[in-house]
Each structure stands twice: as structure tokens, then as C-alpha cells.
Amino acid sequence: MKYLIHTLLAVVSFVALTVAHAAETKPFDQKTFDALQAAGKPVLIDVYADWCPTCKQQAPILSQLLNTPEFKDFTVLKVNFDTQKDVRQVLHGAQQSTFICFRGKREVARTVGDTGKDSIAATLRKASS
Numbered sequence: 001m002k003y004l005i006h007t008l009l010a011v012v013s014f015v016a017l018t019v020a021h022a023a024e025t026k027p028f029d030q031k032t033f034d035a036l037q038a039a040g041k042p043v044l045i046d047v048y049a050d051w052c053p054t055c056k057q058q059a060p061i062l063s064q065l066l067n068t069p070e071f072k073d074f075t076v077l078k079v080n081f082d083t084q085k086d087v088r089q090v091l092h093g094a095q096q097s098t099f100i101c102f103r104g105k106r107e108v109a110r111t112v113g114d115t116g117k118d119s120i121a122a123t124l125r126k127a128s129s
Contacts (some may be wrong), residue, residue, distance in 0.1 A: 023066035023074035028087055033077055037105045042074045042127040045100040047093035049081035054097040057115045062099075065117070071124050101127035 026032060028045065036043045046062070048055040065071055079087050081096040091100060101109040103124055109126040111119070 003083070009048065009124045014024055018092040023076060025066075025076040027080065028077040028084060030087075032075075036077075037101050037102060040104040042071075042124075044074055044076045044124065045079055045091060045098075045099070045101040046076055047081055047088060047094040047096055047100070048100040052081070052096040053061045058097060058099075058120070061117050061120055065077070065124060067122055070121075071128060073128065074089070074124065099123060100122060125127055 014108065023044075033043065038092075044062075046058075050059075052097075062076075066074060066076065079091070079093060081088065081093075088094065093100065095111045095112050099111050099120070100107060103126075109123045111123050114120055114123065
């Protein structure tokens with residue numbers, strides 16, 4: 001019984017630490033984006049579509065990466081490919097499954113259709129340093 005309690009405590013502690021390190025994900029809005037840029041924070045713009053198979057492949061990879069301490073300071077702003085065409089035009093996000101990384105006001109990386117964990121991590125690192 002003691003072993004079970006210790007194991008459960010370890011699992012709960014791990015989950016709590018993982019949640020504490022998770023990046024924040026929000027729907028895109030210009031005020032939030034402007035504030036994050038002004039603060040010099042790393043931002044990932046995720047241009048996605050609910051029907052996109054590539055976006056569906058990217059989602060768990062991105063989630064896993066953003067739940068690591070390395071990327072905890074990121075804010076992900078989701079841009080809906082189908083309903084936020086005005087935002088896509090401003091950001092030049094012509095395709096779904098596009099990731100655009102900003103550090104402050106500067107775009108530092110962009111990728112389209114990437115489903116590789118290592119290459120997505122490399123893209124994020126360009127905004128985290």
C-alpha cells in the first residue's frame with residue numbers, strides 16, 4: 001500500500017510540474033499579439049484548419065514540445081484558416097499548417113507542413129533564444 005501511495009504521489013507531482021511548464025495557447029487576436037510583441041515574448045502563430053490532415057499530425061507534436069520547460073515561455077496564437085482570412089493576409093499565412101515564430105516584433109522563423117518533431121523544435125528554438 002505504501003508503494004502505491006508513493007507511486008501515485010510521484011505521478012501527481014510529475015503532472016503538476018508538466019502543467020506548470022506548459023506554454024499558453026489562445027485564439028489569435030491583435031491586442032494580445034501586440035502586447036506579446038511589445039514585451040519581447042516568443043510567439044508561435046499556428047495557422048490551422050480543422051479539416052487539415054497535416055494540422056492534425058502537427059497538433060500532438062506541438063503539444064508535446066510546448067509542455068517541456070524549454071518552450072514554456074511561448075504563447076501560441078491560433079489562426080483559423082477558414083474564418084480569419086484578414087489575419088492570414090496580414091501575416092502572409094497563405095496555407096494551413098503554417099507555423100510563424102516571432103521574438104518580439106521580429107519574425108524569426110516560418111515553416112509550412114512540417115510534421116517532424118526535431119525540425120519543429122528547431123523552428124521554435126529560433127524564437128526562444
